[in-house]
Amino acid sequence: AGEAVITVSNAAGLKAECTVTVKGSVVEPDVDTEAPTAPEKLEAKEVTSSTVTVKWSASKDNEGVAGYVIYVDDLEIGRVADTEAVIKNLKADTEYVISVKACDESGNLSEAAVITVRTEKASGSGGEGSENAGTAGSPTVEPVQTGDAAPIVIMIIMAGAAGAAVMAMMSLRAKAARRARRRNRRTR
Numbered sequence: 001a002g003e004a005v006i007t008v009s010n011a012a013g014l015k016a017e018c019t020v021t022v023k024g025s026v027v028e029p030d031v032d033t034e035a036p037t038a039p040e041k042l043e044a045k046e047v048t049s050s051t052v053t054v055k056w057s058a059s060k061d062n063e064g065v066a067g068y069v070i071y072v073d074d075l076e077i078g079r080v081a082d083t084e085a086v087i088k089n090l091k092a093d094t095e096y097v098i099s100v101k102a103c104d105e106s107g108n109l110s111e112a113a114v115i116t117v118r119t120e121k122a123s124g125s126g127g128e129g130s131e132n133a134g135t136a137g138s139p140t141v142e143p144v145q146t147g148d149a150a151p152i153v154i155m156i157i158m159a160g161a162a163g164a165a166v167m168a169m170m171s172l173r174a175k176a177a178r179r180a181r182r183r184n185r186r187t188r
């Protein structure tokens with residue numbers, strides 16, 4: 001709020017002035033500073049010589065949980081939206097500390113849920129000389145695909161002067177999966 005005088009001039013020396021008055025008050029935007037609750041019941045569901053599938057209970061947040069950050073040995077390796085993930089590219093017969101933190105849209109992070117997991121020995125390995133020990137790279141994470149038969153729906157909402165329209169598309173993969181299941185049932 002207040003007044004400002006704007007003055008302009010050109011090379012010929014002509015000047016113009018304008019007084020601008022702003023009324024009202026400054027409204028500070030609400031800033032979310034509350035972190036989500038920590039994920040609970042973190043567990044390793046499946047462990048192989050190069051992957052670990054982890055699962056945990058959903059966190060809660062006053063503005064909503066945006067996703068989960070996965071760490072391996074204190075290094076962030078990725079983010080997932082759901083409560084299950086596969087950590088890949090691990091070395092065989094190696095102990096890893098896996099941590100999961102919830103995050104919200106404002107970037108607030110929860111406390112970590114932490115477990116320690118040892119990958120299995122590589123098959124055909126006598127222990128120390130595991131077959132992927134030299135080839136395993138940096139760990140990566142990918143979300144677990146749940147319910148692959150469920151249709152993937154993309155909705156686009158278009159609004160305009162005439163109203164709103166909604167368009168939905170089903171994934172061809174979901175249709176093919178349903179057809180395959182029907183064929184499998186018939187052949188049994």
